[in-house]
Every structure is written in structure tokens, then in C-alpha cells.
Amino acid sequence: MTTTVPYTGSEKESLHAALDRHRDVVLWKLEGLDDERIRRPMTGSGTNLLGLVKHLATVEYGWFCSPFGYEVEKLWFDPATEDMAVAPEESTEDILAFYARARAAADRAIAATDLETTGTAWDGRIVSMRWVLIHMLEDVVRHVGHMDIVRELLDGATGAHPDTSGEVRGQG
Numbered sequence: 001m002t003t004t005v006p007y008t009g010s011e012k013e014s015l016h017a018a019l020d021r022h023r024d025v026v027l028w029k030l031e032g033l034d035d036e037r038i039r040r041p042m043t044g045s046g047t048n049l050l051g052l053v054k055h056l057a058t059v060e061y062g063w064f065c066s067p068f069g070y071e072v073e074k075l076w077f078d079p080a081t082e083d084m085a086v087a088p089e090e091s092t093e094d095i096l097a098f099y100a101r102a103r104a105a106a107d108r109a110i111a112a113t114d115l116e117t118t119g120t121a122w123d124g125r126i127v128s129m130r131w132v133l134i135h136m137l138e139d140v141v142r143h144v145g146h147m148d149i150v151r152e153l154l155d156g157a158t159g160a161h162p163d164t165s166g167e168v169r170g171q172g
Helices: 011-028 035-039 049-068 092-112 129-155
Strands: 118-120 126-128
Touching (some): 011 049, 049 092
């Protein structure tokens, strides 16, 4: 089932639900694909679905956890240059587990931090949790759009969110 944004929820609840709605689509875009297609570069820059998941995991830690002093997983790669690149030795299962851990850590940070609380971002800017939620919603939605295009190029499957049956629309 697709997460819905509450019609009368609080600001934090609504922003978090909107983020979750698109985080769920990140995983849905991988459904039904084998490992080769999940890793296949589909643009001139090498964009592939698994690389986008790796990037999104990295930024979950980098925006929700680091600025506010929450624990961040030690990365095995340089996030400045390798967060969208998937090395042959990085398994799909490992990247998906990394995304799940990052998402869970971010959810704990969101739950524990008031919207007005500020922290220091990686580039020295002072940011509030409200700003981070909005920024991450923008970033996830942007990359889900990339995933839409990559998935359609791979097998013709389209759709912004799963239908009520949970199946990918298109040729699948």
C-alpha cells in the first residue's frame, strides 16, 4: 500500500509521510528486476537504479543524522565521488540493507528532533530539521523522477506509485 500524507496532520507528520511516500517508491522501482538490470547504466553519465539507491542512503545519513549529532554509519566509499557508483563487489543486497539502515537512522533522528532545532551541515551551513525535511523531500522526489526514466528505459514500466495491487504498471 502506498503511504498517504494525512489531510489534517501536523507539519512534521505531513512532511515525514510525504518523504516516506517517495522513499517507498525508490524500492518499488526495483521490483521485478534482476541484478544486471538494477545495475545497468542507462544514461551517458552512468546513472543506474542501484547507484541512485546508494546515493539516497548516503544523503539520509548526511542530512538527517550528521548535522544533528546522531550516529552515522562508517562509509566504505568516498561520498564526494562514489556515492552514485556501484562497485562490482558491492552487492545489491548490501546496498539495499545500507538504504534500510540509513532510512531507519534518519527516522529516529526525525522523531527525536524538533522542526526548529538547528544543526551544522557538511558544508558549514546552519540548517533546521524543517529545512532538512523539505530539502530531502525535494531530493528524493528528484531522484525518483530519475528512477522513473531509468526504469522505463529498462523495461517500459511506468507509474509514479504502486497501484492498489502493488504491481508495476507497464511491461514489467
